[in-house]
Amino acid sequence: MSDRIGAGEVVEVRLDSERPSSPDGAVATQHRPPRTYPYRQPFTWWLRRRGYLLYMIRELTAVPIAVWMVLFLIEIARLRQGAGGYQPLASPAFVVVSLICLVFALWHTFTFLNLAGLIMRIPLGDRNLPARTIVRGAFVAFVVATAVVAGLIIWGGA
Amino acid sequence: MAETRAAAKTIKVSVARFDPARDKKPRLDSYEVPLNDDWVVLDALNWIKSNADGSVSYRWSCRMGICGSCGMNVNGQPKLGCSAFLRDYAPGPVVVQPLNNFPIIRDLVIDMSSFMEKLQWVKPWIIRDPTALGPGEHRQTNAQIDQFRQFSMCINCMLCYSACPVIAVEPSFVGPAAIALARRYDLDSRDHAGSERLRTLTGSDAIWDCSFIGECSAVCPKDVDPAKAIQQTKFETTMGMLLPWGGR
Amino acid sequence: MSSHADEPLGSGHGRFAPRPGPNRLQGLLWAGFANAAVLAALVVPAHILVQGVLGPLGIAPSFDRRYSTFAAALSDPLIKIYLLIVFAGTFYLCAHRVRYLVHELGVHGKLTVGLALYGLAAIGTVVAAYLLFTLP
Numbered sequence: 001m002s003d004r005i006g007a008g009e010v011v012e013v014r015l016d017s018e019r020p021s022s023p024d025g026a027v028a029t030q031h032r033p034p035r036t037y038p039y040r041q042p043f044t045w046w047l048r049r050r051g052y053l054l055y056m057i058r059e060l061t062a063v064p065i066a067v068w069m070v071l072f073l074i075e076i077a078r079l080r081q082g083a084g085g086y087q088p089l090a091s092p093a094f095v096v097v098s099l100i101c102l103v104f105a106l107w108h109t110f111t112f113l114n115l116a117g118l119i120m121r122i123p124l125g126d127r128n129l130p131a132r133t134i135v136r137g138a139f140v141a142f143v144v145a146t147a148v149v150a151g152l153i154i155w156g157g158a
Numbered sequence: 159m160a161e162t163r164a165a166a167k168t169i170k171v172s173v174a175r176f177d178p179a180r181d182k183k184p185r186l187d188s189y190e191v192p193l194n195d196d197w198v199v200l201d202a203l204n205w206i207k208s209n210a211d212g213s214v215s216y217r218w219s220c221r222m223g224i225c226g227s228c229g230m231n232v233n234g235q236p237k238l239g240c241s242a243f244l245r246d247y248a249p250g251p252v253v254v255q256p257l258n259n260f261p262i263i264r265d266l267v268i269d270m271s272s273f274m275e276k277l278q279w280v281k282p283w284i285i286r287d288p289t290a291l292g293p294g295e296h297r298q299t300n301a302q303i304d305q306f307r308q309f310s311m312c313i314n315c316m317l318c319y320s321a322c323p324v325i326a327v328e329p330s331f332v333g334p335a336a337i338a339l340a341r342r343y344d345l346d347s348r349d350h351a352g353s354e355r356l357r358t359l360t361g362s363d364a365i366w367d368c369s370f371i372g373e374c375s376a377v378c379p380k381d382v383d384p385a386k387a388i389q390q391t392k393f394e395t396t397m398g399m400l401l402p403w404g405g406r
Numbered sequence: 407m408s409s410h411a412d413e414p415l416g417s418g419h420g421r422f423a424p425r426p427g428p429n430r431l432q433g434l435l436w437a438g439f440a441n442a443a444v445l446a447a448l449v450v451p452a453h454i455l456v457q458g459v460l461g462p463l464g465i466a467p468s469f470d471r472r473y474s475t476f477a478a479a480l481s482d483p484l485i486k487i488y489l490l491i492v493f494a495g496t497f498y499l500c501a502h503r504v505r506y507l508v509h510e511l512g513v514h515g516k517l518t519v520g521l522a523l524y525g526l527a528a529i530g531t532v533v534a535a536y537l538l539f540t541l542p
Contacts, residue, residue: 035178036261036269041326043512048234051373052323059369059503065450066500068458069493070530075457075470076489076537079477086473090462098458105454109447115370116444119389126301142448149452156469156479157461279424323510330424361427366436369506395428396437 061108068101113138169193169244170251171202173214176262184262186253187211193244199232199254200239203266216266223379226315230266231255236320236377257320259329273316276332279358280340285351302347309342309387311380318374318384324367331367332359334374334384341387360395368392439502442495449492477541486538493534494527501527 046052071089078086116138117131168190176184189210191202200218207214219225221240228239233253244252260268318334325331340359343349359365368388375385461468469475479485501523508523509516 036263037176037178037184038261039259039326041258041323041512045323045326049321049373049376051376052371055369055371055373056507059507062446062496062500062503065446065496066530068454069450069496072453072457073493073530073534073537075476076480076534076541079473079480079541083473083477086476088461088470088472088476095459095462098454098462102451102454102459105446105450108443109451112443112447115389118386119393119440121390121394126299127304142451145448146452146455149449150456153453153456153469154460154466157467157471157475327510327512332424357428358424358426360433361425361429363424364427366429366432369510392433392436393440396433397440 057107058111061104061111064101064104065108068098068105071097109142113142167193169202169248171199171206171244172251172253173203173206173265174253174255174262175214175265177213178264184255187214188251191244193248193250195245197244198240199230199237199242199244199252200228202244202252203239203254214266215264224313226313229257229315229317229320231257231320236317238315238317238379241379257316259320259322259325260316270316272329273314273319273333273335276336277314277339279332280336280343281351281355281358282336282339282343284343284346284349285354286348287350290350296348298347305347306342306345309338309345309382309384312339312342312382312384313380315379317377317379318382321373321377323371323373324369328363328367330363332364334368334388335382337365337368337391338382338384338387341391344391356391356395359391365391365395435502438498442499442502445492445495446499450496453492480538480541490531490535490538494531497527497530497534498524 046056071094075089078088081087114135117133117135120129120134122129122134169192170188171191172186172188174184175181175187189202189206191205194201198221200221203214203216203218216228216230216239218228218239220227223238223241226238229236230239231237231254232239232242233247234255236257239254254266256262256266256268260270260272263269312335314335316335319325322331322334325333337359340355344352344355365388368385370385370389372385375381375383378384456466457468457470460466461471467475469479480489505516505520505523508519513519
């Protein structure tokens with residue numbers, strides 16, 4: 001099938017603007033409004049650039065995090081079985097799933113804390129706090145938070 | 159194809175062609191263009207127009223990356239035609255198409271009227287409180303200029319709109335360049351319309367449509383970093399209000 | 407304000423007529439997301455590392471390995487509140503990000519999709535609250 005319009009073929013004209021006609025009613029042909037060709041974004045747009053793919057992965061990190069938290073919730077639910085019936089999640093599958101979720105969680109941490117420096121503008125006198133200072137502070141906070149939370153969980157289990 | 163040993167190197171350049179009076183959809187026409195070491199895609203297009211097909215249509219002006227006219231897709235990536243060197247695509251082919259996310263008028267010429275409207279919507283001019291006039295100069299230090307200098311470098315080339323996937327699904331999204339420009343005036347110490355612009359920026363079709371993909375900043379030829387402008391606006395209009403330095 | 411501020415939109419076809427804000431709902435949704443993302447970024451890896459890897463492998467004594475330690479820790483109201491916040495935050499973070507992803511992949515109906523996703527997150531949070539605050 002040719003992409004050219006055949007003789008006698010009717011093609012719908014999409015008008016983008018109103019054009020005045022001359023006094024006898026005719027519209028001058030050289031001033032016919034353009035029929036534009038619309039753009040359609042393909043479903044696989046996120047494969048076109050590395051940046052798009054990284055964005056997809058960054059956003060999807062939220063899912064494994066939520067999935068693991070549901071597993072955590074399952075353990076909390078199991079507490080209702082009482083002292084004799086409680087079983088923590090312990091299978092090798094659980095460890096593998098946790099490792100995968102950990103990778104995604106760390107990727108979320110890494111990407112989001114890096115971007116935090118860009119999001120915040122903190123004026124310091126005449127200038128602004130440099131983004132990399134904010135980012136360094138954020139990662140220090142992460143190390144401290146990890147130590148505190150891990151420490152509390154381990155101390156609570158001892 | 160027979161070539162003599164002394165023939166100059168060429169590179170195949172395929173250009174999207176669309177004549178609204180004749181074509182139902184765009185097609186690619188290919189040309190063998192001389193591969194000179196210092197030629198850019200714009201040079202190739204000019205060569206094609208002068209030597210092969212005078213009907214090929216495209217926008218260009220300064221040919222040095224300051225006017226913002228020659229935005230186009232080169233091998234699927236948004237680029238300025240005057241800044242994309244043919245040698246970087248050798249041995250080719252180089253596929254030149256119009257910018258994404260805009261309707262095509264003809265060949266590489268896109269309908270940018272939506273962009274022009276969106277620019278005006280953010281009121282990109284200094285708005286002063288008329289009662290603030292007084293004697294003497296109105297001074298602005300270099301440090302004050304530095305606050306917004308980066309966002310003032312925009313050349314309206316629309317590469318960021320072409321790179322933004324949100325524009326494609328949300329055509330009314332006001333877009334990266336417009337928001338960066340709004341922030342440029344917002345941060346300008348001479349401007350007094352901050353809260354009014356922020357009101358429009360925090361409404362529909364503005365900053366909340368952005369999901370910080372960040373490719374707008376990646377393709378910007380002038381390092382305007384519109385993604386940063388948008389995220390900072392999000393932060394300052396929400397949590398910035400709670401922080402001592404946030405002040406709106 | 408100068409008269410320029412009152413000028414209507416100029417060139418073009420008048421198609422662009424956004425509603426001025428501030429859209430407080432979107433602002434709140436974004437601020438909630440940003441805070442939830444920071445919280446998740448700071449504490450979730452530690453939980454997964456200890457409870458999900460070190461504990462089950464026996465490398466470190468995680469508090470959820472035994473009923474006595476787990477129940478004791480979760481009887482503390484501060485721990486309950488902290489965990490509820492982490493559950494709410496991570497579920498909300500997922501809902502918010504998936505909502506934008508789904509929209510950018512071409513699914514229309516931002517309102518219905520949003521309500522469904524935020525609704526799921528809300529249900530998850532309510533379940534977490536129930537489980538945490540009604541422990542035997």
